[in-house]
Amino acid sequence: MKHKITSGTKEWADYNINCIKGCSNDCRYCYAKLMAKRFGRATEETWKKMTINKDILDKKFRKFHGRVMFPSSHDITDDPDILNACLKVLRNVLITENEVLITTKPCLSVTKEILQNFSSYKENIQFRFTITSNNNEILSFWEPNAPQFEERMDSLILSYKNGFKTSVSIEPFLDEDPVMLVNKLLPYVTESIWIGPMNHMPKKNISPENINEYDRIRRIKEYDNLKKIYDELVDVSKIRFKDSMLIKLGLA
Numbered sequence: 571m572k573h574k575i576t577s578g579t580k581e582w583a584d585y586n587i588n589c590i591k592g593c594s595n596d597c598r599y600c601y602a603k604l605m606a607k608r609f610g611r612a613t614e615e616t617w618k619k620m621t622i623n624k625d626i627l628d629k630k631f632r633k634f635h636g637r638v639m640f641p642s643s644h645d646i647t648d649d650p651d652i653l654n655a656c657l658k659v660l661r662n663v664l665i666t667e668n669e670v671l672i673t674t675k676p677c678l679s680v681t682k683e684i685l686q687n688f689s690s691y692k693e694n695i696q697f698r699f700t701i702t703s704n705n706n707e708i709l710s711f712w713e714p715n716a717p718q719f720e721e722r723m724d725s726l727i728l729s730y731k732n733g734f735k736t737s738v739s740i741e742p743f744l745d746e747d748p749v750m751l752v753n754k755l756l757p758y759v760t761e762s763i764w765i766g767p768m769n770h771m772p773k774k775n776i777s778p779e780n781i782n783e784y785d786r787i788r789r790i791k792e793y794d795n796l797k798k799i800y801d802e803l804v805d806v807s808k809i810r811f812k813d814s815m816l817i818k819l820g821l822a
């Protein structure tokens with residue numbers, strides 16, 4: 571079966587809004603960090619320090635013709651200043667009746683704040699929680715300061731139980747076989763589960779003790795493993811494959 575392909579964040583939304591520079595989660599595969607470093611906007615050290623873009627805080631947003639992703643180049647963390655800034659921007663986007671995709675590796679306390687503050691906008695919000703593995707050792711390596719699996723799962727369950735639209739991104743998938751993870755997520759997902767391989771793997775400055783883990787990720791995104799995952803999940807109605815995976819499989 572051939573699939574229609576779009577590219578980058580356009581797969582998910584028509585517009586991106588961000589209000590923070592940097593991201594304390596400091597994921598090793600982060601594309602936003604890679605770009606910020608390449609264009610001299612951040613270093614390996616400064617990226618972790620999140621700074622608020624004050625110009626965005628009081629901005630009034632129009633009604634966009636299409637879905638808005640918030641955020642796309644940082645996360646909504648539980649640091650009180652960062653959280654307040656994100657809630658303010660989110661309110662300003664929602665107040666003009668925009669449809670918003672909230673993408674996050676969720677802290678439970680942050681999820682609770684969003685659920686409480688925006689219950690009247692339930693119909694306009696879809697959560698897209700990034701849950702890339704159910705193995706906390708693997709998560710701590712690749713996403714060192716992001717919440718552990720159980721906390722992300724609790725956020726998903728709570729949002730589902732509160733009647734919000736829920737979806738999950740397993741991109742990049744970090745387990746050889748993400749099917750077990752998919753089965754844990756499915757009962758709490760109202761919309762879709764997206765799967766894709768790691769696209770941006772650091773090639774330089776890998777310390778000798780980390781080489782095995784980088785090699786493992788390289789192996790699990792080879793054609794044969796992608797095909798195995800595709801075949802196992804293609805008939806699950808809520809599963810969506812990222813374009814990068816379809817291209818590698820020759821299905822785009």
Ligand code: SF4
Nearest residue numbers: 593596597600643644
């Ligand atoms: S959570 Fe997203 S923006 Fe933040 S470091 Fe990880 S990949 Fe980058």
